[in-house]
Amino acid sequence: MKKKTAGKSQFSEILLKWHDNENKREMPWKGEKDPYKIWLSEIILQQTRVEQGLAYYLRFIEKYPTIFELAAAPDMEVFKLWEGLGYYSRCRNLLHTARFIVDRFNGRFPASYDGLLELKGVGSYTAAAIASFAFELPFAVVDGNVLRVLARYFGVKDPVNETVIKEKLTALAQSLLSVSRPAAYNQAIMDFGATVCKPQNPACSNCPFQKDCTAFQGGLVDVLPVKTQKPPRKERFFLYFIISYKGMIWIRERTEKDIWRHLFEFFLVECSSKEGLEPSMMVNYMESFGWQVQSVVTHPEIFRQLLTHQEISTSFVWVTLKKKPHLPPDGKWVEQNEIGGLAFPQTIQKFLQQNKLTIKA
Numbered sequence: 545m546k547k548k549t550a551g552k553s554q555f556s557e558i559l560l561k562w563h564d565n566e567n568k569r570e571m572p573w574k575g576e577k578d579p580y581k582i583w584l585s586e587i588i589l590q591q592t593r594v595e596q597g598l599a600y601y602l603r604f605i606e607k608y609p610t611i612f613e614l615a616a617a618p619d620m621e622v623f624k625l626w627e628g629l630g631y632y633s634r635c636r637n638l639l640h641t642a643r644f645i646v647d648r649f650n651g652r653f654p655a656s657y658d659g660l661l662e663l664k665g666v667g668s669y670t671a672a673a674i675a676s677f678a679f680e681l682p683f684a685v686v687d688g689n690v691l692r693v694l695a696r697y698f699g700v701k702d703p704v705n706e707t708v709i710k711e712k713l714t715a716l717a718q719s720l721l722s723v724s725r726p727a728a729y730n731q732a733i734m735d736f737g738a739t740v741c742k743p744q745n746p747a748c749s750n751c752p753f754q755k756d757c758t759a760f761q762g763g764l765v766d767v768l769p770v771k772t773q774k775p776p777r778k779e780r781f782f783l784y785f786i787i788s789y790k791g792m793i794w795i796r797e798r799t800e801k802d803i804w805r806h807l808f809e810f811f812l813v814e815c816s817s818k819e820g821l822e823p824s825m826m827v828n829y830m831e832s833f834g835w836q837v838q839s840v841v842t843h844p845e846i847f848r849q850l851l852t853h854q855e856i857s858t859s860f861v862w863v864t865l866k867k868k869p870h871l872p873p874d875g876k877w878v879e880q881n882e883i884g885g886l887a888f889p890q891t892i893q894k895f896l897q898q899n900k901l902t903i904k905a
């Protein structure tokens with residue numbers, strides 16, 4: 545990794561000056577010293593845009609003002625509040641860690657970087673954020689914003705999403721950190737990346753780093769940071785039968801090691817291609833199951849959900865049966881008006897909302 549060292553010494557000084565005088569970014573958790581609220585905001589914001597995460601953060605804080613209320617909450621209630629944020633492993637880790645901290649540490653977060661790293665769901669970024677914001681410990685946060693700022697300023701042309709390069713940039717970030725003001729420095733670089741050195745159309749004309757910025761001086765602003773292409777997402781095709789019998793709906797909890805663990809779903813047929821989602825195939829499936837069908841409502845829309853490594857295409861069919869069918873033993877029948885209280889994957893939730901099926905018809 546080739547990096548420009550000129551300007552390194554002034555970097556944190558200029559950044560903090562910008563933070564003190566020009567940083568206008570408002571966030572409810574900014575300046576927060578309570579490790580619980582910092583941790584909560586960081587977990588919600590992992591893989592989530594700030595605009596989306598903000599409302600969830602406020603809802604969580606209102607319902608669970610301290611870690612004790614969160615730790616005592618029933619799983620399904622927390623999953624329901626999380627609904628729509630995706631990446632449910634984060635929610636499972638959130639609950640696990642809340643209960644662990646209450647049981648093991650009487651509700652107090654570890655006040656060291658290494659102690660924080662031991663918590664489930666807390667990686668180096670979140671540990672550095674809590675350590676610096678809550679305890680003023682000198683650990684630099686490194687996220688996409690930070691990598692972008694450093695790659696541009698120092699002219700790093702290697703892919704920033706490769707582990708070795710990321711490690712080098714992490715060491716660089718640590719060397720730039722203001723040891724006397726770690727919380728302010730971390731907040732400053734995150735806000736600077738989000739509001740000035742943005743991914744698209746960075747505000748170079750008003751940037752205090754312009755004179756020393758390698759990308760600006762070398763005409764590389766649109767080129768940096770460089771990233772290696774990710775492998776394409778795996779495509780999956782889900783056909784959901786919403787089976788209704790005597791006013792009850794069949795559902796099951798997804799317990800296998802797969803996406804959407806601990807969320808509910810309807811009767812699923814996973815197809816090998818998108819042809820499996822066509823109405824003619826739905827009829828074939830119902831015949832092969834031997835169901836005694838009273839009525840069928842097909843929904844032509846295919847719902848798409850993008851996950852980190854997968855793209856899920858989903859179709860829905862509402863089937864009312866005359867006779868109780870034989871279905872897998874891990875499912876159960878619920879009243880239609882109970883559906884609204886359960887946590888479903890985003891795709892199913894979207895379908896239910898569009899078809900106004902969360903309340904009794």
Ligand code: SF4
Pocket residue numbers: 693696697740741742746747748749751752753754757758759760765
């Ligand atoms: S001059 Fe432009 S590219 Fe360089 S740090 Fe400032 S905003 Fe980013």
